[in-house]
Amino acid sequence: MVNEYGGTNLNWRHQFKWVLYLITQSGKDIRLPWPKLGLDLKEIKPPEGKALYRLIGLLIGMMVMLALTGFVLWLYAKFQTIFLFSLNFKEPSPIFMPEPGRRISLIIVAAFAAMTLHLFIKLFTTSRWVDVVSKCVSLVLIGLLLRQPFDNLFAIKVPAELLPKIKVGLTALLFFIAVMTAIDLIKNLVILGRKKLAK
Secondary structure: OEOOOOOEOOOHHHHHHHHHHHHHHHOOOOOOOOOOOOOOHHHHOOOOOOHHHHHHHHHHHHHHHHHHHHHHHHHHHHHOOOOEOOOOOOOOOEOEOHHHHHHHHHHHHHHHHHHHHHHHHHOOOOOHHHHHHHHHHHHHHHHHHHOOOOOOOEOOOOOHHHHHHHHHHHHHHHHHHHHHHHHHHHHHHHHHHHHHHHO
8 A cells, every 4th residue: 555655554564574584585694784793603713724823923012012011111110200201311301290100101011011911821822811801901901091180190381272182082092992992802702602602
């Protein structure tokens, strides 16, 4: 039956049934438009024949992170901060005030050390639990950064009109990193759950 607008009077249930019928009769896989948290069993198993490339990549990454961690540790031991406005180490100009600068520096040093340890452990195991613990540590450290007060933070002169923009930008960046980390954490937990179901 045609309505006054030239369409049919089929309700949404009939339309939904027709859509399902067409999908099932097409014989093709349909990708739905929402995030894919469920994983196929073939996606759980690591690819075969790539163990050597994986180890080389992990080793290079660990060496880079180890060098960076050593550098920031040296900066903190020498200047009690890793955030310097100039590269003149004889007369350093810290970006942050002493107390918040020390706190933020220690959090960043801890993050670098955690990433280095994560890559080192991954050289010897492919366990997803290592990734889960690493992501949890990262979320805790991001939370500590978000809790840092922004008032009287800078030791250098910053225009007053820029302070709100800097605060919003840094907060948005940390939230974005936290969301990406949380998604990766959920993905690893889903994979671990599917592994148990596959046994």
